[in-house]
Amino acid sequence: MNGPTPASDATLSTASAGTAAAAANPSAGVAYAAPARKARRVPAPRVWPIKDYDVYALLGGNAFVILAMWVRHGGLHELATSAGIVTAIGELAALYGTYLVLIQLVLMSRSPWLDQIFGQDRLVAAHRWVGFSAIWLLVAHFVFTTVGYGMADGSGPINEAINLLTVYPYVLWSGIGLVLFILVGITSVRAARRMASYETWYAIHLYTYLAIALSFLHQLFVGVDFATDPVARVYWIALYILAFGLLFVFRFGQPISVSWRHRLRVANVVKEGPDVVSIYLIGRDLDQLPVRAGQWFRLRFMTSNGWWRAHPFSISAAPNGKYLRFTIKNLGDYTRLLQHVRVGTSVFVEGPYGVFTGATRTRPRVLFIAGGIGITPLRALLEELPAARGNLTLVYRASHENEVVFRNELDELASLRGATVHYLVGRRGSREMPSDPLDPRALRRLVPDVYDRDIYVCGPAGMMERVLSGLHWLRIAESQIHYERFNF
Numbered sequence: 001m002n003g004p005t006p007a008s009d010a011t012l013s014t015a016s017a018g019t020a021a022a023a024a025n026p027s028a029g030v031a032y033a034a035p036a037r038k039a040r041r042v043p044a045p046r047v048w049p050i051k052d053y054d055v056y057a058l059l060g061g062n063a064f065v066i067l068a069m070w071v072r073h074g075g076l077h078e079l080a081t082s083a084g085i086v087t088a089i090g091e092l093a094a095l096y097g098t099y100l101v102l103i104q105l106v107l108m109s110r111s112p113w114l115d116q117i118f119g120q121d122r123l124v125a126a127h128r129w130v131g132f133s134a135i136w137l138l139v140a141h142f143v144f145t146t147v148g149y150g151m152a153d154g155s156g157p158i159n160e161a162i163n164l165l166t167v168y169p170y171v172l173w174s175g176i177g178l179v180l181f182i183l184v185g186i187t188s189v190r191a192a193r194r195m196a197s198y199e200t201w202y203a204i205h206l207y208t209y210l211a212i213a214l215s216f217l218h219q220l221f222v223g224v225d226f227a228t229d230p231v232a233r234v235y236w237i238a239l240y241i242l243a244f245g246l247l248f249v250f251r252f253g254q255p256i257s258v259s260w261r262h263r264l265r266v267a268n269v270v271k272e273g274p275d276v277v278s279i280y281l282i283g284r285d286l287d288q289l290p291v292r293a294g295q296w297f298r299l300r301f302m303t304s305n306g307w308w309r310a311h312p313f314s315i316s317a318a319p320n321g322k323y324l325r326f327t328i329k330n331l332g333d334y335t336r337l338l339q340h341v342r343v344g345t346s347v348f349v350e351g352p353y354g355v356f357t358g359a360t361r362t363r364p365r366v367l368f369i370a371g372g373i374g375i376t377p378l379r380a381l382l383e384e385l386p387a388a389r390g391n392l393t394l395v396y397r398a399s400h401e402n403e404v405v406f407r408n409e410l411d412e413l414a415s416l417r418g419a420t421v422h423y424l425v426g427r428r429g430s431r432e433m434p435s436d437p438l439d440p441r442a443l444r445r446l447v448p449d450v451y452d453r454d455i456y457v458c459g460p461a462g463m464m465e466r467v468l469s470g471l472h473w474l475r476i477a478e479s480q481i482h483y484e485r486f487n488f
Contacts, residue, residue, distance in 0.1 A: 371459020389418025
């Protein structure tokens with residue numbers, strides 16, 4: 001069955017939580033008002049004509065070229081002796097470890113075509129595994145090369161390591177780079193990430209660039225390809241230029257261009273509930289900013305203590321060409337300061353990102369499952385997605401009544417759009433809610449036609465895991481399940 005028209009073709013919208021007043025008078029306090037009105041069209045994000053198998057073919061082709069160059073440079077001849085075999089393993093580990101580091105740069109570039117193909121979840125998973133694999137290969141390079149050289153000259157691995165690090169500066173540089181890579185790897189372990197703030201984790205990861213620079217100098221001076229073959233030297237330099245080029249264009253160039261063109265600033269801050277505020281941003285030519293409901297931006301508020309911090313937030317109202325709304329909960333970190341950000345503060349933006357949009361929709365009927373502040377992108381989707389009356393259903397889970405955000409807006413949107421909203425409020429295991437209301441059997445009773453719907457899920461990590469596990473237990477097709485996590 002063909003899906004509905006793209007989300008950007010939606011013509012129905014509502015003004016939420018005084019948004020019209022917020023845009024017209026940034027300093028005014030506003031109360032809830034949601035008159036129906038026509039939304040201004042905004043362009044849809046570009047669709048890139050690239051598939052995942054194109055990326056895999058490109059990566060596999062380059063991996064084969066790297067192996068072929070190693071063979072061409074006499075790598076197979078090293079396999080005649082035990083020392084040569086060990087050294088050869090170290091050389092291949094270095095080549096493929098370096099290749100994976102360059103792939104990491106591309107994964108870090110926030111390229112829109114990668115975001116479109118794989119989505120945030122798959123990119124985060126790839127980033128983690130490629131990173132750990134690169135570090136292990138570089139460690140293996142140091143160990144096997146040192147042992148191989150020590151076997152060849154009879155000095156032993158420890159003496160060989162001391163000799164390499166003290167006599168050859170470029171080996172010392174690579175050793176420092178390897179230590180930095182290991183440090184970044186340790187802070188990426190789940191247990192370490194839970195203990196560190198986003199800012200600390202991000203600052204440590206900046207050392208990756210220094211590690212890459214030091215490793216490149218090592219490769220430039222003693223790498224087999226660089227030292228003996230000008231064609232291979234050009235090939236590797238081209239890989240570095242391509243990887244860093246993508247990084248600079250999409251990580252720095254595009255955000256600077258978007259921020260300069262639209263000049264976003266805080267127009268209003270509206271309290272939505274305990275420790276929850278909506279921040280409205282206005283700027284120039286917002287009707288030309290390509291964005292869909294469900295997407296997210298990294299926001300950098302240009303204050304003395306915020307200009308260096310970029311945090312991801314989903315838009316919580318459908319794009320309308322006049323403002324962007326972000327709803328932020330105080331989670332005890334920088335989000336606490338954003339509860340009191342001043343009107344007029346300039347905002348540097350990166351994005352939009354994400355595939356949690358109507359573009360992935362496959363069915364006319366849609367079920368939204370929200371938990372807590374995870375309602376933010378789903379509220380925007382509820383407003384934007386084209387649908388006949390009765391085809392949209394929202395299930396909203398919260399532990400306490402005061403954790404329900406946008407209740408008035410959701411009720412009005414439900415009335416306006418003919419949607420159904422179920423509020424599941426109460427602490428799991430309590431008298432009023434003895435069992436999990438999002439258990440797959442309970443969900444099937446609540447929404448009997450769940451098999452015929454696309455399902456969008458957003459909420460706390462634990463809640464999402466339970467819901468996704470339940471959907472798989474129900475044997476809902478993967479193509480019907482849509483979600484995106486904000487892991488770092």
